[in-house]
Amino acid sequence: xxxxxxxxxxxxxxxDDFISQFEEGxxxxxxxxARLTEEVxxxxxxxxxxxxxxxxxxxxxxxxxxxxxxxxxFVLITFSxxxxxxxxxxxxxxxxxxxxxxxxxxxxxxxSYDRSN
Amino acid sequence: xxxxxxxxxxxxxxxDDFISQFEEGxxxxxxxxARLTEEVxxxxxxxxxxxxxxxxxxxxxxxxxxxxxxxxxFVLITFSxxxxxxxxxxxxxxxxxxxxxxxxxxxxxxxSYDRSN
Amino acid sequence: xxxxxxxxxxxxxxxDDFISQFEEGxxxxxxxxARLTEEVxxxxxxxxxxxxxxxxxxxxxxxxxxxxxxxxxFVLITFSxxxxxxxxxxxxxxxxxxxxxxxxxxxxxxxSYDRSN
Amino acid sequence: xxxxxxxxxxxxxxxDDFISQFEEGxxxxxxxxARLTEEVxxxxxxxxxxxxxxxxxxxxxxxxxxxxxxxxxFVLITFSxxxxxxxxxxxxxxxxxxxxxxxxxxxxxxxSYDRSN
Numbered sequence: 001x002x003x004x005x006x007x008x009x010x011x012x013x014x015x016d017d018f019i020s021q022f023e024e025g026x027x028x029x030x031x032x033x034a035r036l037t038e039e040v041x042x043x044x045x046x047x048x049x050x051x052x053x054x055x056x057x058x059x060x061x062x063x064x065x066x067x068x069x070x071x072x073x074f075v076l077i078t079f080s081x082x083x084x085x086x087x088x089x090x091x092x093x094x095x096x097x098x099x100x101x102x103x104x105x106x107x108x109x110x111x112s113y114d115r116s117n
Numbered sequence: 118x119x120x121x122x123x124x125x126x127x128x129x130x131x132x133d134d135f136i137s138q139f140e141e142g143x144x145x146x147x148x149x150x151a152r153l154t155e156e157v158x159x160x161x162x163x164x165x166x167x168x169x170x171x172x173x174x175x176x177x178x179x180x181x182x183x184x185x186x187x188x189x190x191f192v193l194i195t196f197s198x199x200x201x202x203x204x205x206x207x208x209x210x211x212x213x214x215x216x217x218x219x220x221x222x223x224x225x226x227x228x229s230y231d232r233s234n
Numbered sequence: 235x236x237x238x239x240x241x242x243x244x245x246x247x248x249x250d251d252f253i254s255q256f257e258e259g260x261x262x263x264x265x266x267x268a269r270l271t272e273e274v275x276x277x278x279x280x281x282x283x284x285x286x287x288x289x290x291x292x293x294x295x296x297x298x299x300x301x302x303x304x305x306x307x308f309v310l311i312t313f314s315x316x317x318x319x320x321x322x323x324x325x326x327x328x329x330x331x332x333x334x335x336x337x338x339x340x341x342x343x344x345x346s347y348d349r350s351n
Numbered sequence: 352x353x354x355x356x357x358x359x360x361x362x363x364x365x366x367d368d369f370i371s372q373f374e375e376g377x378x379x380x381x382x383x384x385a386r387l388t389e390e391v392x393x394x395x396x397x398x399x400x401x402x403x404x405x406x407x408x409x410x411x412x413x414x415x416x417x418x419x420x421x422x423x424x425f426v427l428i429t430f431s432x433x434x435x436x437x438x439x440x441x442x443x444x445x446x447x448x449x450x451x452x453x454x455x456x457x458x459x460x461x462x463s464y465d466r467s468n
Contacts, residue, residue, distance in 0.1 A: 002346050004203050004205035005127075006208060007124050008123055008128075011212075014212060018212075020221035020226075021225055022225060023223065023225070027287065030164060030383075030384075031282055032164075032245075033385045033388060034279070035160070036157050037278040037388045038282070039280040041273070041276060043273040044153075044154070044275070045272040048265055051145070051146035052261065053258075053262060053265060056174045067207070069196070069197060070210050074208070074212060077312040080141070082204060083182065085183050088122045090183050090184070090190060091190050093184060093187050094191045095187075095191060102135075107139055108138055147267075148264055148404060150264075151267045154270075154392050154395040155396040158388050158389045160391015161389045162385070165385040169378070169385065172393075239360035239361075240358065240443070242362075249446070252450055252453075254460075255457075256460065258457045262402070263398045264399070264403060264404035271395070278384045281434065283377060284380070285379070285381055286384065300434075300441050303430070304441035304445025304446075307441060308449060310423065313420070319417050324417050324424060325425070326357070328424065329369075342373060344373075
């Protein structure tokens with residue numbers, strides 16, 4: 001495990017420890033959606049600046065993308081906590097669905113067929 | 118650790134194992150933003166149906182929210198992988214920033230002051 | 235017609251006159267989606283500040299909402315122009331669909347039934 | 352004026368006539384943001400299918416983009432109505448700001464300089 005790796009449980013607890021300090025607590029579900037929309041928008045702006053056409057590229061922008069992604073993850077975890085959703089379980093459910101549903105959606109690399117021998 | 122808890126490293130690897138099977142590989146950064154926007158939109162619809170005004174509530178919708186959240190997390194991880202962003206590091210950076218920046222943004226609960234004694 | 239009312243054709247022409255001055259021209263469709271996402275995010279932030287819970291309200295924020303809405307409309311028109319979509323036609327198509335599809339989705343006010351006499 | 356062109360005032364009135372039939376009336380500001388997010392997400396999906404990489408193109412998808420754009424415009428007008436925002440005025444304010452602010456943001460085409468002579 002790399003030094004920076006962290007479990008979904010640790011992330012959800014750290015966010016809850018932070019939010020639980022305050023009287024205000026978690027936002028309502030609709031306000032959380034507005035926060036998610038805001039964060040995806042900020043990420044979109046950075047990506048458009050750095051990877052869109054007609055723009056200057058910089059290393060600073062690359063760092064900005066990582067930061068905006070972290071902020072989006074933070075809001076996503078806050079949203080999960082506010083609705084008592086287990087992030088690890090949500091990932092498992094979604095990933096399992098995608099692994100079976102999208103198995104034939106794209107072109108398999110040749111060596112991927114080996115397993116059928 | 119709960120049974121469903123999973124590390125950021127495990128999640129990033131599982132998504133990479135899935136995507137790497139296919140010739141198509143990862144989407145471009147702008148196409149990934151479009152995918153994120155789509156997933157946030159699907160989550161917004163479910164939340165509006167379940168927690169918005171003027172609507173019937175159902176347990177099915179609650180499950181749908183968890184599924185849409187998992188799908189959003191999947192796309193967020195795919196985006197991270199495509200740009201070689203370490204999700205655990207992005208979380209740490211964002212969380213540390215928020216913990217120091219927003220310390221006085223909201224009203225501290227009374228017992229939170231205990232630690233300063 | 236109020237002084238500020240403007241036709242879809244006038245709006246599309248004014249945006250085109252502006253964009254056409256520049257060598258860069260219109261963004262690609264995916265970059266336009268990133269721009270739309272960014273603008274909806276900025277609108278979401280203002281709305282959450284002004285109408286969300288746990289926040290101070292101000293008249294400045296109300297003006298900010300109107301400005302963000304105008305910016306979103308600008309990007310929507312830019313997007314339409316870049317794909318040669320007639321905004322008036324798109325409105326007509328969507329509105330007609332909604333008027334027939336959602337006729338029974340909500341509760342009609344009593345006097346609305348008069349027309350069936 | 353083309354046959355399909357319509358004024359902002361006409362569009363706002365037609366939407367209001369539709370919504371005002373129903374007891375439920377307009378959504379709250381945060382629910383409207385969720386609706387906008389949903390519609391931008393649906394537009395993002397269509398654009399990604401049609402203009403993104405790794406996908407088949409079809410004429411049906413082009414029509415779908417126009418329809419999703421119309422739906423987004425409908426929700427934007429609904430949002431404006433619910434907050435008593437004059438769409439024509441919001442466009443004028445935003446457009447005037449952009450015309451002066453972004454005058455030097457991009458590369459002017461050569462003939463555009465003529466006017467300064």
